[in-house]
Amino acid sequence: MKNIVITGGAGFIGSHVVRLFVNKYPEYNIINLDKLTYAGNLANLKDIEDKPNYKFVRMDICDFDAFYQLMQDEKIDGIIHLAAESHVDRSIKDPFTFARTNVMGTLSLLQAAKLYWESLPEKYEGKRFYHISTDEVYGALEMTDPDGIEPPFTTKASSGKHHLAYGKDFFYETTKYNPHSPYSASKASSDHFVRAFHDTYGMPTIVTNCSNNYGPYQFPEKLIPLFINNIRHRKPLPVYGKGENVRDWLYVVDHARAIDTIFHNGKVAETYNIGGFNEWKNIDIIKTVIATVDRLLGRPEGADLDLITYVTDRLGHDARYAIDSTKLQKELGWEPSLQFEEGIEKTVKWYLDNEEWLDNVTSGDYQSYYENMYKGR
Ligand code: NAD
Numbered sequence: 001m002k003n004i005v006i007t008g009g010a011g012f013i014g015s016h017v018v019r020l021f022v023n024k025y026p027e028y029n030i031i032n033l034d035k036l037t038y039a040g041n042l043a044n045l046k047d048i049e050d051k052p053n054y055k056f057v058r059m060d061i062c063d064f065d066a067f068y069q070l071m072q073d074e075k076i077d078g079i080i081h082l083a084a085e086s087h088v089d090r091s092i093k094d095p096f097t098f099a100r101t102n103v104m105g106t107l108s109l110l111q112a113a114k115l116y117w118e119s120l121p122e123k124y125e126g127k128r129f130y131h132i133s134t135d136e137v138y139g140a141l142e143m144t145d146p147d148g149i150e151p152p153f154t155t156k157a158s159s160g161k162h163h164l165a166y167g168k169d170f171f172y173e174t175t176k177y178n179p180h181s182p183y184s185a186s187k188a189s190s191d192h193f194v195r196a197f198h199d200t201y202g203m204p205t206i207v208t209n210c211s212n213n214y215g216p217y218q219f220p221e222k223l224i225p226l227f228i229n230n231i232r233h234r235k236p237l238p239v240y241g242k243g244e245n246v247r248d249w250l251y252v253v254d255h256a257r258a259i260d261t262i263f264h265n266g267k268v269a270e271t272y273n274i275g276g277f278n279e280w281k282n283i284d285i286i287k288t289v290i291a292t293v294d295r296l297l298g299r300p301e302g303a304d305l306d307l308i309t310y311v312t313d314r315l316g317h318d319a320r321y322a323i324d325s326t327k328l329q330k331e332l333g334w335e336p337s338l339q340f341e342e343g344i345e346k347t348v349k350w351y352l353d354n355e356e357w358l359d360n361v362t363s364g365d366y367q368s369y370y371e372n373m374y375k376g377r
């Protein structure tokens, strides 16, 4: 594979994937295809935008004709598909946009790729359609208390490694889909279409389902960057419900590394779960973030704990997500490189060191970055 499209490359995870591929594979042509919605920001890629193997194309993934043309013009061999509407709270307010982009957009890419690849003498040989999905499609897990032990308790993953967990059950690649939010329902639907294109037409597809990501360049509507920014400004921290919901957190660069491994070595038609065996209750993460921001800003210990504000719970709020990524670890040798404590320190430090980025995205100024940068080109 030589000519690769990464959709959603101006977003949070996509920008890390684009950066990794552009730097690691100078022999590839990397095309970042992004519509630049509120979540897309080319400033995320300033450090690589002038590399000769990188190109940005502004396009809506729902634009079938434009994408089919791009497939032909650029002789695309591989697609790494991250573009999506990604925020659960927005999906609760506006489910239609999620169905349009996540379902119809994915279907549009699949159909254009199918038509182009089937027109080639080698057809699907050496081609790949890799769809990035979420663990949220599996639904929610219970918080169980085995043998009367108060969670979190130490448990053993099927990889044989011990880790802390808030329940006995995990999401496996074989877990039945049971999405609850409009976001996860739209992602589940897109996953089904991707698998259907393999099963029906023989398209070489791969799907991965990853847990919650955190790290630099995440839009500050998601828990960790939103709270870092609010603590910075001493604004209230809206904790949904009791703050007892559990999420499994992975440093974004480790997700990008997993995507690289799976894109190159994953088996066609397979699903891989990606996660760090790293479960945290929201309230514990929030306290860790407060302590880290306060320490790095030189504020007294516990100075900002009073910002914690319990608010009405999110509708249909999933209790617990926990990924079992043993298959990926055993079959492809991937492992997370960072412990959570290290990752959160790096993350908080990055946002505090990049206040201009934070201020731009919270004021909306970044949306003129593209217009300014491409003026006259
Ligand atoms: P994000 O919201 O930060 O970025 C999404 C990107 O897609 C943006 O650059 C946006 O401009 C682009 N986009 C949106 N609609 C588009 C359209 N119609 N056409 C072209 N581009 C469009 O999202 P993220 O957090 O980086 O997530 C990326 C992918 O990873 C998504 O598919 C998401 O479901 C999945 N995922 C995210 C997480 C997470 O914790 N963030 C975890 C697992 C899986």
Ligand code: TYD
Binding pocket: 087, 088, 089, 212, 221, 222, 223, 224, 226, 238, 239, 240, 241, 243, 245, 246, 247, 282, 314
């Ligand atoms: P979020 O970052 O939106 O990711 P997801 O919903 O995909 O897991 O939220 C992470 C957790 O934090 C989730 O349980 C909801 C909670 N949360 C809050 O308590 N307050 C907030 O302001 C936000 C954005 C999230």
